[in-house]
Amino acid sequence: QITLKESGPTLVKPTQTLTLTCTFSGFSLSTIGVGVGWIRQPPGKALEWLALISWDDNKRYNPSLRTRLSLTKDTSKNQVVLTVTNMDPVDTATYFCAHIVIAAPVRYAMDVWGQGTTVTVSS
Amino acid sequence: EIVLTQSPGTLSLSPGERATLSCRASQTVSSSYLAWYQQKPGQAPRLLIFGASSRATGIPDRFSGSGSGTDFTLTISRLEPEDFAVYYCQHYGNSPDMYTFGQGTKLEIK
Numbered sequence: 001q002i003t004l005k006e007s008g009p010t011l012v013k014p015t016q017t018l019t020l021t022c023t024f025s026g027f028s029l030s031t032i033g034v035g036v037g038w039i040r041q042p043p044g045k046a047l048e049w050l051a052l053i054s055w056d057d058n059k060r061y062n063p064s065l066r067t068r069l070s071l072t073k074d075t076s077k078n079q080v081v082l083t084v085t086n087m088d089p090v091d092t093a094t095y096f097c098a099h100i101v102i103a104a105p106v107r108y109a110m111d112v113w114g115q116g117t118t119v120t121v122s123s
Numbered sequence: 124e125i126v127l128t129q130s131p132g133t134l135s136l137s138p139g140e141r142a143t144l145s146c147r148a149s150q151t152v153s154s155s156y157l158a159w160y161q162q163k164p165g166q167a168p169r170l171l172i173f174g175a176s177s178r179a180t181g182i183p184d185r186f187s188g189s190g191s192g193t194d195f196t197l198t199i200s201r202l203e204p205e206d207f208a209v210y211y212c213q214h215y216g217n218s219p220d221m222y223t224f225g226q227g228t229k230l231e232i233k
Contacts, residue, residue: 037222047160047168047211049222060220063124070186103153108215108222109158109173111180 002026004036004097004114011120018066018084018119019036022097029055033103036080037110040093048093053080054102089121125128125169127151127212129225135233141171142199147213151192156215159197160162162227163208171210187205 008020020038035054035078052060052089053071061069070083080097095117100111124207126149126187136142160168165219170179175195176186185200199206 011149039222045149046226047162047213047224049224062221063219104155104172107155109170109172109179109213110168111159112172113167113169 002099002112004060004099004112006095006097006117007112008117008119010052010094010118011122012087013123014088014121016087018082018087018091018115019085020082020095020119022080022082022114024078024080024097024099025116027099029053029073029078029080031055031099035100035108037098037100038071038082039082039096039098039110040091041116042090042093047064049086050095050101051082054100087121091118092121094118124153124219125214125216127214127225129210129228130165130210131228132226133229133231135194135231136202137233138202138204140162141201142197142202143208144197144199144210144230146190146195146197146225148193150197152214152216154191154195157190157195158213160211160213161206161208162211164207168211172176176213202230204213206230 037052038050047102059071068085072081097114099112128147130145157175159172162168163226187198208225209229
């Protein structure tokens with residue numbers, strides 16, 4: 001059974017850097033065809049994809065946020081860490097991580113999600 | 124960059140009725156990379172459909188997906204009370220490599 005859980009601060013100040021950790025079980029990020037993605041959702045708004053890291057350490061970022069995002073993985077700990085620099089109140093959102101099956105036939109669909117963690121940006 | 128436009132924004136129906144949700148892409152996309160998700164209040168999204176028409180594990184057969192090119196549809200054949208939620212379409216593409224989500228359709232009880 002695949003599970004993921006996000007953790008990190010609930011409150012950050014403007015201009016600070018946000019560090020979120022996705023801890024997962026039931027799969028290995030060293031398995032070919034597997035990835036972990038990050039998605040966020042501002043209150044009452046739609047989902048926005050942030051970043052994806054795959055088993056081969058290939059990283060892809062939302063072009064509109066690319067300069068502020070960074071992803072790392074620790075395969076031994078089953079963790080993926082997302083860093084977002086220069087946080088702003090508009091970054092207030094629930095942040096989700098998700099298991100992604102890159103290989104066919106699922107082809108990049110996010111088939112299991114974490115429960116999400118809410119981050120508020122305020123001074 | 125691809126834009127996904129979902130319609131209607133809100134759909135009001137009664138249990139037992141048929142729901143048809145639309146997702147239109149701003150340019151032709153590969154159906155292999157088109158997915159649909161359901162999200163209930165306070166919950167994470169749940170994958171319903173991948174590859175435009177394949178149901179994910181455990182998804183009831185009243186949910187079906189179809190379409191190609193720029194027009195995709197999620198159909199719920201006979202609404203159950205638990206189906207009232209927000210639905211998102213999603214596409215993964217290259218040039219640039221990125222995901223795009225639609226803005227969502229809220230399916231509410233009439």
